[in-house]
Each structure stands twice: as C-alpha cells, then as structure tokens.
Amino acid sequence: MPKMTERERLAKIEADQQNLAREAETVRRGLRVQYGKLVTELPVERLSEREFRDVLGHAIRVGGAVAIAALKGLSAVGVQAESSPAPSRKRGALPSSGGDDASKAVHP
Numbered sequence: 001m002p003k004m005t006e007r008e009r010l011a012k013i014e015a016d017q018q019n020l021a022r023e024a025e026t027v028r029r030g031l032r033v034q035y036g037k038l039v040t041e042l043p044v045e046r047l048s049e050r051e052f053r054d055v056l057g058h059a060i061r062v063g064g065a066v067a068i069a070a071l072k073g074l075s076a077v078g079v080q081a082e083s084s085p086a087p088s089r090k091r092g093a094l095p096s097s098g099g100d101d102a103s104k105a106v107h108p
Helices: 004-037 050-061 064-072 076-083 085-088
Strands: none
Touching: 050 064
C-alpha cells in the first residue's frame, strides 16, 4: 500500500472527524428520544413547564448522583409542603445573588 501524502492524510482525518460528528449526533438524538419516552411514564403534569425544565437542567448540570443525593436528603414533610400549589404561588421570586450556584442550600 503506497504511503499517503500529508495532504491525503489530512483529508482522511477531516472526513473521519465529520463522520464521527454525524454518528455522535445520531446517537445523541437516539438517547434523547429514549429518555423522552421515559418522561411519558412520569406524572410531569404536576409541575409547570418552567419547574420541569429547571429541575432537569439543575440535575443535568450537577450530575445525576449529586442530584439524587440532594433529593433523597429532603424530608417527606418538606416535599409535601413544596408540592402544594397554593404556597408556591404566594412566594415571590427570590432575588438572584448573581450566579446559579447549586452548592447553596434552599430551605422552604
């Protein structure tokens, strides 16, 4: 097999990168469809769209294991108080401290 020139090697590497990027996107979309199907089995209608996006966004940002550990740390009483729609509507938006810091504890 003849040795490839640098130009041919570069063209092959670039083509391989494009193919891998397409394959990664295909796998990413398939995984998102699979996870989307899981959501259809959950009672997400109990959350507003914003709450749903925020919960998932924070869980993805901090990582699944950290998010699960934090949620398991919540008391059952605290969870019941937060899930009732009346108190959550009475609360105003908390002023932002400048950043979205998941390390700060939020107490009801």
